[in-house]
Each structure stands twice: as C-alpha cells, then as structure tokens.
Amino acid sequence: MPTTVWLVSHAANAALRSGTFPRAPVAGDDAEEALDTRALEALAAWCERWHARLERGERNGEALRVLTSPAAIARASARAAGFTAATPGDALADTAFGAWQGKRIADLAHEAPEALVAWTRDPAFRPPGGESFDDVRARVSAWLDAIPDSEPDVVAFTHASVMRAAILHALGAPSSGFRSIEIAPLSVTALRRTQHGWAWLAAVD
Template identity: 30%
Template sequence: MTTRVMFISPAISTALRAARFGEGAGDQDELDAVGLRQAEAVRETFPRAAALYVSPSRRCLRTAEVLGLDAEPLPGLAPCAMGRWQGRTLDEVAAAEPQAVAAWLSDPASSPHGGESLLALHTRVGHWLDTLTVEGPEGADRADGADRKAPDDSRGRVIAVAEPDLIRAAVVHSLGAAPQAFWRIDVRPLTVTELSGRDGRWNLLSGRPLHSVAP
C-alpha cells in the first residue's frame, strides 16, 4: 500500500519570526496574532487520515489545536536538539561563536552546540518515514475528529504537524539528496509538504498553502 504523509508546518510564532532556535518539548514559544488568525482561517479543512501526529514543541502543538487536529505528540518528531544554543537567535550565536556556527553550517556531522547533528536528524527522520506503515481501516475518523465513515482514500494517509527542520530533513531523504541540501530548502509557515511512496521510495509535492488543501 502507498503511504501518503502530509506534513504541515507550524503557523508563525514569536521564535520563528525572530529566527530563534526553539526550545523543544515544553517550550513557551507562542503563535503570534498573525499565526493564530491564519490557522483559524483554515481550521478543519483536511482530508481524512488514518493517523495524526504532531511534533512535541509548543508551536506545533498549538498549531494542531487551532487547526482542529486531535494529533498524537511523537518524541520521534521532536525538532533537532540544539544544546546550549536553544532559545538563542542565530545572530546571537554567530556573534558569540562564529567558528562553531561555520562548522555547523558546513559539516552535517558536526554538533558544536552539544546537541543533535543534522546528520543524526536526517537519519532519525528517514528511519521514521521508511518504517511508517498505516493501514487506516474502514471507519477511521476524519482528521477533524468527527465520527464519520472514512472512504478508502484515508487508508495509508498520515497528517503530521511538524517542525520546519523535520520537514526539510524529510524532503532531503525523499529526494535521496546529500545532507548539505538541507540548507537550500525553505519551509514557510502553515504550508503543506506531501510525500507519497512505498518501499523506501518517495515522491514529493511541496509548498502548497494550507488553504488550498481540499477536505
């Protein structure tokens, strides 16, 4: 069976707007007024899905809540652990540790912040994708949680509200690209990136605004 993964990036938040490294699970990053308004405008406009997941960061959990998605937080979809850089902006870190930032940007295996390397992130996300199996039995609920019979098109579909770095890593993996391609992918707030495939081979549809997704 073909697996379809619909990644939804979080709405704009205070940390995203400031280019601040998120603090991961339990952080206090909040959606700003623009992000809330945009998410509310597309609430419950999703196709049926067999499984709903969310990155365990505050902005993703809040985005899923505002969108009306009763999604399960997955530790495996946590953002890249940024060690001592968490909560700081890229400009702040670059001014204090220019050589460390240069190493981080040029070598995917490096982790000068003491957290997770980008190579480790790619491996984690790739493993999750390639081992993802969702049957979506007849009668599965709608993505909005309504108790309605689901047609066959829900089988194998996953919706995941995920951190931009997770989505970028998923795109790199789906294309079989080098890890350095991570830096050349832009994931905008509240957009959809879709992967479909089987047996570890993926096709990519990226960058759709969320309001274009038909229920």
Template identity: 40%
Template sequence: MSEAARQARFDDGGPLDAHGLRAAEAAAGTLRPAGRVLVSPSPRCRQTAEALGLPAPVDEPALAGCDAGRWRGRTLDEVAAAEPEALARWLADSTAAPHGGEPLRALLDRVADWLTALPEDTPAVTAVVEPDTVRAAAVHALGAPPAAFWRLDVRPLTATHLSGRSGRWNLGCGRPL
C-alpha cells in the same frame, strides 16, 4: 509563527505568538486530516494542529525539531559573533554538534528512520511538525545529501505532501493552507 521564528532565533520551544495563532485559526478547515494526525512534541505544533481543527493529534517524538542545545533562543548573528568557528563547523559538518544539542545528521536519520519504518499498508498520516523536520523529510524523500537541508525553505502554514513508500517517495512542496 512564534516569537523565536519571527526574530530568526534558534527554536526556544515557545508557543505560537498571537499572529501565528490567528493565521492557524484562519486556515482551519483547509487541511483535510488523514487517518492519523501526529504532531511534533512542541507547544507550537500542538497549538497549530488544534487551531487547524485537526482531530486528536498524537505527539510523535521522532518528528521533533532539532535540539539546538545551548544555542536555543539565540539568533544566528549572536551565535556567529560569539562562536564563529563552532557555527561554521555545524553548518559544514552534519555530524557536528558544537552547541551540545543534536547534530543535523541525527535529525536526518531520526526522520528517515521514522519514514522507512512506516508499514506498506499505513493509512495516510497528517503531521504538524517543525520546519526543520519537513526539511529532513524532503532530504530523505529525494535521496539528497545532508547539505541539501540548508537549501530548503519551509514557510509557516504550508503543506508538504509525501506519497509513495519507503525507497520511492514523491514530494509535493509548499501548498499554502
């Protein structure tokens, strides 16, 4: 949890807040690391991985959260008041990027491409990532349409488990750490 998340703001790239750090430290040891430990390249994800006691996390750019462009740090209400048409377009069209950042479709494709590129013999991976990255992975695993992204809630410090392989994923969601 970060200050931006607590205030329901578009990600601002900030670190964990004190409460989030304490919660991650309290969950240390509850997540058994896999052969490889990857993190979204954000301070918050790196801090979470370290607080959980995961060994040698490696930044994976493909697992970054969605770039909200000029909406970074603003609340949904602020954006809705200032740019209602742009917000409506962004929510309805996965290819739209009225904020100047990354369209949802690009996030979905980036995460799907990363999952698809994993070789069959890839050892298990533990990835500490942003909630929107988890949602993108779930949409891909289920073969769901892009609009399903908006219907998935991902709580902080929960584990989502993908098993199987490209073309046939199984999804386990929301196990608390």
C-alpha cells in the same frame, strides 16, 4: 491507494520571528500559550485553504492519523488548525540545539561566528550538546520507513528541519542539500509511499 504523509510546518511565534533557537519541550507546557495573535491569524487563513482537504484525505473518507512534534508550538498549531486529537511523536521533534537553546542567532553571530557558519553549511555539525542535521535525518528516515503499507494517510505538524530531512530522504539526495530547501511557516509537503520508497509530491490547492 498508497499511504500519503502530509507534513505541515508549525506557525511562526515571536521566538521564531526573532531568530531565537527554541528550547526543548517540557512536560506540562501550555500549548495554547505558544500562539500569539499573528500566529492565530495565519492559522485561520491556513485552515480556509488546507483543513478540509487534509481532513478528507485521499482515501474516500478513511480516518487520518494525526501527529505532532512534542513542541508546544507544533501541538498548538495542530489544535488551532482543527486537528484536536493529534498524538505527539518524538521522531517529529525539532533539532535538539543543546547549549544554543534560547539564544538568538544574532547573538551567536558575535559569540561563536565560526560555529554558526558551520551549522549553516555542514550537515554533520552539532551545536554543543545538540543534534546535527544528519542526526535529524536519521531519525526522520527511520520513522518514515517504519510506516506500514497499510497505514492510513498521516498529517503531521512538525518543524522545518524535519521536513527538509524527509524531502532529502525521499529524493535519496545527500544531506548537504538541506541548505537549498526553504520551509516557510505553515508550509505543506506531501510524501507518498511507492514500490521504490517515498516520492515527494508537489502540494497544490
């Protein structure tokens, strides 16, 4: 059976709910501190729905490869979801937001409205010192295409931008389509390798 990659968006924390751009991961971050009560409750419900299915995989019990973004919230989400042996990978990192790190979207709407609009519409736009969606798509696409045919199924806790990039890569669709893909916290997206590349699968219970 061909390799399936299950991408899971991390739980929502207070920063995400307030519309604040995340800061870059720092070595030694306490992953567990990234989760608040609401996030833990959401993860408990997610586990009831998804953990057994993903842990079992689709290859007759073959061990999964479990990965996370380097971000504390992604690592904490993986652990709380029962995947305690996950390995961080730079390809799964969130967009680098440069000078926008730690800023609220509402504040940027007043400080730099034209730049904020460009960020929501133009996949080539980079925040000062940061990455564009095209940059994220390039590294995510390279990571997917480097996964060998013999690779075990993969579960990866990551970010909405990474999941949008993976979906568009599988579809061979233009990056401008990122505006039309909504990824909720703890969403699950599946991609399967085929002889023609990657196929996007509808993830169902």
